[in-house]
Amino acid sequence: MSVSTFVGIETALRGLVAQQQALEITGHNITNANTAGYTREVANFSTTGALQVQPGSLLGTGVTVTGFQRVRDSFLDVQLRAQTMLQGSAQATEDNLGQVEGVINEPSDTGLNSLLGSYWSAWQNVANSPQDPATRQALVEAAKSLASGLNNTASQLSTIASQTAQDAGLTLQQVNADAQTLQSLNTAIYNAKAVGDTANDLLDQRDKLLDDMSQLGGVSVTDNADGTNNVTFDGVALVAGKTAYTLSESGGTLSNDMTTPQTATLTASMGKLGALVAQRDTTIPSYQSQLDAIANALATQTNTLNSAGYALDGTTGNAFFSGTTAATIAVVATSTKVAASATAGGVPGDNTNALTLADLQNQAIASLGGSTINGAYAKLVTTIGSDSQSAQRAVSNANVLVDSLTNRRDSVSGVSLDEEMTNLVKYQQGYQAASRALNSIDDALNILINRTGRVGL
Amino acid sequence: MTRVTNSMTARTVLADIQNVQAQLTETQNRLSSGKQLTKPSDDPFGTSRALLYRGELAANTQYQSNVNEATSWLNTTDTALGSISDDAARARDLLLQGANGSMSQTDKDAIADELDQLADSIKTAGNTQYAGSYIFSGAKTGTQPFTIGGTDAYAGDTSTINREIGQGVTVPVNVTGDTVVSPVLAAIRQAAIDLRAGGTPGNLGTTDLNALDAASDNISETRAIVGARQNRMASALSRLQQINVAQSQQLSNTEDADMAQTMIDFSTQSAVYQAALKAGANLIQPSLMNFLSS
Numbered sequence: 001m002s003v004s005t006f007v008g009i010e011t012a013l014r015g016l017v018a019q020q021q022a023l024e025i026t027g028h029n030i031t032n033a034n035t036a037g038y039t040r041e042v043a044n045f046s047t048t049g050a051l052q053v054q055p056g057s058l059l060g061t062g063v064t065v066t067g068f069q070r071v072r073d074s075f076l077d078v079q080l081r082a083q084t085m086l087q088g089s090a091q092a093t094e095d096n097l098g099q100v101e102g103v104i105n106e107p108s109d110t111g112l113n114s115l116l117g118s119y120w121s122a123w124q125n126v127a128n129s130p131q132d133p134a135t136r137q138a139l140v141e142a143a144k145s146l147a148s149g150l151n152n153t154a155s156q157l158s159t160i161a162s163q164t165a166q167d168a169g170l171t172l173q174q175v176n177a178d179a180q181t182l183q184s185l186n187t188a189i190y191n192a193k194a195v196g197d198t199a200n201d202l203l204d205q206r207d208k209l210l211d212d213m214s215q216l217g218g219v220s221v222t223d224n225a226d227g228t229n230n231v232t233f234d235g236v237a238l239v240a241g242k243t244a245y246t247l248s249e250s251g252g253t254l255s256n257d258m259t260t261p262q263t264a265t266l267t268a269s270m271g272k273l274g275a276l277v278a279q280r281d282t283t284i285p286s287y288q289s290q291l292d293a294i295a296n297a298l299a300t301q302t303n304t305l306n307s308a309g310y311a312l313d314g315t316t317g318n319a320f321f322s323g324t325t326a327a328t329i330a331v332v333a334t335s336t337k338v339a340a341s342a343t344a345g346g347v348p349g350d351n352t353n354a355l356t357l358a359d360l361q362n363q364a365i366a367s368l369g370g371s372t373i374n375g376a377y378a379k380l381v382t383t384i385g386s387d388s389q390s391a392q393r394a395v396s397n398a399n400v401l402v403d404s405l406t407n408r409r410d411s412v413s414g415v416s417l418d419e420e421m422t423n424l425v426k427y428q429q430g431y432q433a434a435s436r437a438l439n440s441i442d443d444a445l446n447i448l449i450n451r452t453g454r455v456g457l
Numbered sequence: 458m459t460r461v462t463n464s465m466t467a468r469t470v471l472a473d474i475q476n477v478q479a480q481l482t483e484t485q486n487r488l489s490s491g492k493q494l495t496k497p498s499d500d501p502f503g504t505s506r507a508l509l510y511r512g513e514l515a516a517n518t519q520y521q522s523n524v525n526e527a528t529s530w531l532n533t534t535d536t537a538l539g540s541i542s543d544d545a546a547r548a549r550d551l552l553l554q555g556a557n558g559s560m561s562q563t564d565k566d567a568i569a570d571e572l573d574q575l576a577d578s579i580k581t582a583g584n585t586q587y588a589g590s591y592i593f594s595g596a597k598t599g600t601q602p603f604t605i606g607g608t609d610a611y612a613g614d615t616s617t618i619n620r621e622i623g624q625g626v627t628v629p630v631n632v633t634g635d636t637v638v639s640p641v642l643a644a645i646r647q648a649a650i651d652l653r654a655g656g657t658p659g660n661l662g663t664t665d666l667n668a669l670d671a672a673s674d675n676i677s678e679t680r681a682i683v684g685a686r687q688n689r690m691a692s693a694l695s696r697l698q699q700i701n702v703a704q705s706q707q708l709s710n711t712e713d714a715d716m717a718q719t720m721i722d723f724s725t726q727s728a729v730y731q732a733a734l735k736a737g738a739n740l741i742q743p744s745l746m747n748f749l750s751s
Contacts, residue, residue, distance in 0.1 A: 389499075
């Protein structure tokens with residue numbers, strides 16, 4: 001069986017078309033070299049069906065592009081997303097603790113530590129000149145500075161706590177908004193797939209969105225045969241194909257709005273949401289309660305001693321501070337109610353009680369776990385410092401790991417301009433060669449058609 | 458072979474430059490603030506040490522001021538006791554004159570008057586104040602212990618006033634008038650009474666003289682005690698000053714940046730930074746495009 005005269009022309013044409021498509025996809029890759037989440041695509045060439053010239057002998061008919069393939073390793077996606085989640089949680093923790101450190105403002109000449117120092121010194125000065133109203137007034141002023149320092153620290157901590165709660169809410173809103181986007185991407189991908197298209201750019205968008213969501217929490221993805229996927233967020237179903245669920249969080253428990261809601265308990269390492277919830281429910285309240293314990297010990301112990309002594313006006317049983325928390329502590333004593341004396345009335349020089357009060361500085365206090373007041377404060381500062389330091393380390397580690405995994409993924413999926421330029425040259429040469437083949441067949445046919453049968457003309 | 462893409466190169470260069478820059482910024486902070494501890498997370502353990510040292514330094518400074526206060530009080534006490542002691546010596550001289558049997562009653566009355574004057578002078582010394590406090594009144598520092606021109610009754614109390622000169626270390630600073638001033642006054646008054654009554658030389662020269670000597674000895678002993686306390690304060694002050702120096706040193710070691718080290722770090726890091734920038738610029742710029750002829 002002979003083949004058509006024009007098979008060569010068709011073959012060359014298929015070559016031209018295939019090389020041109022490959023050139024176009026190379027252009028697509030080059031222009032998207034800096035697009036976040038872009039996966040490089042390669043044109044898959046394959047030979048077209050052969051013609052049987054004679055039994056046992058097949059004539060190839062050229063090339064066709066069977067598809068544009070996204071070059072991607074989904075195993076790397078899983079690794080990267082797991083690490084991105086840790087990065088998100090470390091980053092959120094570090095940001096928050098950085099703010100707490102700013103509030104604490106130690107070591108400094110203006111922090112609570114130095115205010116405590118001034119307060120104890122003021123009692124010593126009262127002990128030195130108990131008959132002098134000025135030193136008592138100075139004590140009251142030092143105590144007021146200390147109380148307002150505690151008040152400020154407490155109120156700034158509450159501000160951070162409420163901001164954290166707000167941030168957690170916003171993060172959850174973001175997750176729910178992302179779920180809607182995922183749902184519509186899934187629908188678009190499903191529709192494209194239904195008509196036989198592979199919507200590569202939509203798949204890129206979906207993968208990019210899932211990458212971004214990994215910052216917020218643990219994202220786990222299962223692909224469906226119809227092109228859509230199922231996504232769980234921190235173990236709770238978020239998207240199932242073309243359906244999206246709405247997540248809500250309460251007291252550290254995440255749940256969705258399925259008929260039988262799925263729930264999960266958030267932990268600090270579960271992305272930004274988990275970290276913020278842990279800060280809101282555990283970390284910041286623990287700092288607040290430590291500060292409250294210090295303020296309470298200061299107020300209670302000072303009051304006990306002050307009311308046991310005798311004031312300059314001869315009265316006894318006078319409270320010095322009011323309030324039992326860092327937010328509410330205030331000075332109620334006036335300079336005449338400062339009880340420096342241990343004996344009733346008329347002995348302004350008796351400084352026994354003032355010395356006892358000044359010595360409170362060195363007393364281990366049971367409600368502070370056997371620490372002194374200054375010691376308990378130093379412990380609080382150290383706790384905050386250590387927490388913040390380990391969060392900073394976690395951020396550096398996570399950054400390095402995320403960068404390294406992103407590099408590994410880019411090594412597979414990223415665009416190399418050198419490679420694309422090489423491809424450009426390769427496909428251009430291929431195109432030129434195919435047109436040269438067309439040309440030579442054309443030449444041959446020209447001789448056949450125009451030159452044959454003209455003998456003697 | 459790992460496939461290297463442009464975004465990988467860019468990311469790596471950027472991450473490295475950012476790392477070096479972050480280090481450089483931190484070193485620069487240390488240089489400009491002179492502190493290696495600016496927030497607790499710089500060194501949590503160091504911060505707790507720094508807070509401890511700062512607390513101890515503040516307490517130490519206060520103890521020094523307590524010691525200075527107590528020293529001034531003791532100095533004032535010593536001066537007052539010195540003047541009382543002088544008056545007592547003068548009274549002794551007068552008593553010896555009066556004990557001389559050849560004196561007329563008029564002369565004895567004159568001596569008795571002078572003794573009364575001395576008693577008032579001693580009371581004035583007993584009313585010495587330091588910073589508004591009567592130092593011989595016990596804890597009744599607002600009450601004048603002796604009334605000039607009145608009875609010799611002691612109006613103060615017997616309380617001890619303490620000063621804290623170290624953690625849990627208290628030292629009494631006061632001497633009460635009833636133990637040092639009242640016996641002298643009593644001896645002088647008795648002598649004056651005996652003189653006016655034309656007392657026998659024996660009575661004046663023995664009982665009254667002995668009483669006055671005993672009171673004088675008592676003052677000397679008290680002055681010795683006060684002197685010992687002054688010495689104790691002086692040695693406490695020098696000890697506190699030494700501790701202060703040591704604590705400041707420790708605080709500085711904990712909180713302050715080692716300038717030489719920091720300068721060297723800074724130079725090294727800034728060299729690395731510039732090298733990273735240069736390498737980055739060279740690395741990112743060329744691609745195959747630069748070398749393909751159009």
